[in-house]
Amino acid sequence: MVLDKIDKALLSLLQADCKKTTKEYATSLNLSTTAIYERIKRLEREGVITKYVALVDKKKIDRDFTVLCQVKLLQHTKENILRFERQILQLEEISECHHISGDYDYILTLNVSDMEAYREFMVNKLTAIDQIGSTQSSFIINSVKKSTAVFI
Numbered sequence: 595m596v597l598d599k600i601d602k603a604l605l606s607l608l609q610a611d612c613k614k615t616t617k618e619y620a621t622s623l624n625l626s627t628t629a630i631y632e633r634i635k636r637l638e639r640e641g642v643i644t645k646y647v648a649l650v651d652k653k654k655i656d657r658d659f660t661v662l663c664q665v666k667l668l669q670h671t672k673e674n675i676l677r678f679e680r681q682i683l684q685l686e687e688i689s690e691c692h693h694i695s696g697d698y699d700y701i702l703t704l705n706v707s708d709m710e711a712y713r714e715f716m717v718n719k720l721t722a723i724d725q726i727g728s729t730q731s732s733f734i735i736n737s738v739k740k741s742t743a744v745f746i
Contacts, residue, residue, distance in 0.1 A: 595640045600625070602746040604633055605642070609743040612646050649742065657705040660734040661712055663720070664698035668727040678725040687715050698730065709733075 597605070600623060607619055620630040637643045652658040667674055675693075682691045682702070690703035706712050712731075720729065 595642060597642070597746070601633060601637065601642075604630065605637065605746050606743070608634070608643070652705055656707045659706050659708050659712065660737075661702075661704050661706070662732045662734070663702040663704065664730045664732075665700040665702060665720075665726055666697070666728045667699045667725050669725070670699070674725045678723060681723045681725075685715075685719055687719070 603623055604619060607614070607622060616631050616634070617627050619634075620627045623630065634643070652660070665678075667678060678700075679691070679693075682688055682700075685704075687704045687706055688702050689705060690701075692701050693699065694701050704712075704715070706715055716729075716731075720726070
């Protein structure tokens with residue numbers, strides 16, 4: 595799908611705050627409410643906009659200890675990869691799982707309350723996955739830049 599200048603501007607506005615009214619976006623972009631409504635519906639229909647979410651302050655829910663955990667599998671068979679991925683999907687502490695290139699096979703992002711909770715997660719959940727050969731963890735000290743927006 596080819597995005598024009600208005601689509602890109604609209605997507606930027608939606609990524610900044612998707613709770614505004616169609617009229618507010620129309621005013622910002624100097625278009626009619628109907629035109630903006632139709633553009634949003636087209637972007638949704640074409641799969642450019644995939645969902646709308648609420649971003650949660652992790653500190654307020656005691657999940658602000660963020661861990662990046664690299665995982666190396668024992669074997670790289672299709673069965674092991676699919677089995678590992680199915681098991682990871684069941685772990686609610688993990689917010690992201692990416693199959694990556696390099697020395698490790700996956701990188702996981704997870705949020706827990708503290709180091710003790712992370713140890714509990716590692717001992718009782720992650721190491722219970724028998725496809726894992728090794729892991730290496732890094733802990734977020736400070737986030738210099740963090741955004742959910744995609745540059746358009």
